[in-house]
Amino acid sequence: MIKNKKTQDNILLTASYLFLIILVFIVFYPIIWVVAGSLNPGDSLSKTQLFSSDWTFEHYRYLFSETNYLNWYWNTFKIAFGNMVLSTLFVVTAGYVFSRYRFKGRKYSLMTMLVLQMFPSFMGMIAIFLLLDRTGLLDTHIGLILVYAGGAIPFGAWLVKGYFDGIPKSLEEAARIDGAGHFTVFYRVMMPLSKPILVFVAVNNFIAPWMDFIFARLVLTSTEKKTLAIGLFDMITGKSSTQFTNFAAGAVLVAIPITILFMIFQKHIVEGLKAGANKG
Missing domain, CATH: 1.20.5 (Single alpha-helices involved in coiled-coils or other helix-helix interfaces)
Incomplete structure (x- = not known):
C-alpha cells in the first residue's frame, strides 16, 4: 500500500x-x-x-539613427514615471482613508469603485476625449498621465485598503498617544509597514503606460509626442509599412526595463499581491 x-x-x-x-x-x-x-x-x-x-544588429542601429525611437522612449518614460508617482499617491491615500476612517458615503464609494472595475476602461474613451479637449489637455503628456492615474484608483484603492486593514490599529493609537498627528501616523507608521504593497502598486503603475496603446493613441496626436507603442505600431501599419524586423528590435528594447523591474522587485511584488488579496 x-x-x-x-x-x-x-x-x-x-x-x-x-x-x-x-x-x-x-x-x-x-x-x-x-x-x-x-x-x-x-x-x-x-x-x-x-x-x-x-x-x-542593423535593425537596432536603424532605430537609433533613422527613427525617433529615443524620443519615443523618453516620452514613454516620462509618462510612465509621472503616472507611477501620481497614481501611487492617489491609490495609497485613498486606500488609507477607506481603511482607517468612517464617514458618510464610505460604503457606497467602495461599492462604486468595485462596480467600475467590471467595465473595460476603453468604454469611456469618448468621454475622456471630450473632457481632455474641453480642458485643453488633449495631445499633452500630463493629460495622458491624469487619465492613467484616475483609472488606477478603483482597483488600487481596494488592494491597498485590504493591506492596511491587516495592520493593527494599536500601532496608530500608540503613535497618537505620543502626540503624532494624522500625517505623522500615515508617513511615519503606515508607510514603513507598507513597503510590499507600495512597490507592487508603483511597479504596476509604471508598467501600465509603458505597455498601453489605446489611450496613448486617443490622447496623443502630435508626432513629437508619440510613445513607444504608437511609434512601433506605425512601422507595421499601412501598405508601405513592412518593417517587422525593426518592430521586433524595438519590442526587445521595450521589454528590457520591465524585465529589470520585475527582477529587482520580484519579492516585494509577490508579497504585496498576496497580502493585499488575503487581508481585510
Whole structure:
C-alpha cells in the first residue's frame, strides 16, 4: 500500500515537472522568436531563423539613427514615471482613508469603485476625449498621465485598503498617544509597514503606460509626442509599412526595463499581491 502511494506520488511529481517544462517552452518560445527576428536581416519575420549565421544588429542601429525611437522612449518614460508617482499617491491615500476612517458615503464609494472595475476602461474613451479637449489637455503628456492615474484608483484603492486593514490599529493609537498627528501616523507608521504593497502598486503603475496603446493613441496626436507603442505600431501599419524586423528590435528594447523591474522587485511584488488579496 505504501509502495503504491509512493509510486503515485512519483508519477504526479513527474507529470508536474513535464507540465512546467511545456509551460516554460510555450512562454519563452515567442520571446526567443522575437529576439531572433530582431537579429535576422531583411524586413520579413516569416523568414526568421532561430539559429542563423547572418545575424546582424542593423535593425537596432536603424532605430537609433533613422527613427525617433529615443524620443519615443523618453516620452514613454516620462509618462510612465509621472503616472507611477501620481497614481501611487492617489491609490495609497485613498486606500488609507477607506481603511482607517468612517464617514458618510464610505460604503457606497467602495461599492462604486468595485462596480467600475467590471467595465473595460476603453468604454469611456469618448468621454475622456471630450473632457481632455474641453480642458485643453488633449495631445499633452500630463493629460495622458491624469487619465492613467484616475483609472488606477478603483482597483488600487481596494488592494491597498485590504493591506492596511491587516495592520493593527494599536500601532496608530500608540503613535497618537505620543502626540503624532494624522500625517505623522500615515508617513511615519503606515508607510514603513507598507513597503510590499507600495512597490507592487508603483511597479504596476509604471508598467501600465509603458505597455498601453489605446489611450496613448486617443490622447496623443502630435508626432513629437508619440510613445513607444504608437511609434512601433506605425512601422507595421499601412501598405508601405513592412518593417517587422525593426518592430521586433524595438519590442526587445521595450521589454528590457520591465524585465529589470520585475527582477529587482520580484519579492516585494509577490508579497504585496498576496497580502493585499488575503487581508481585510
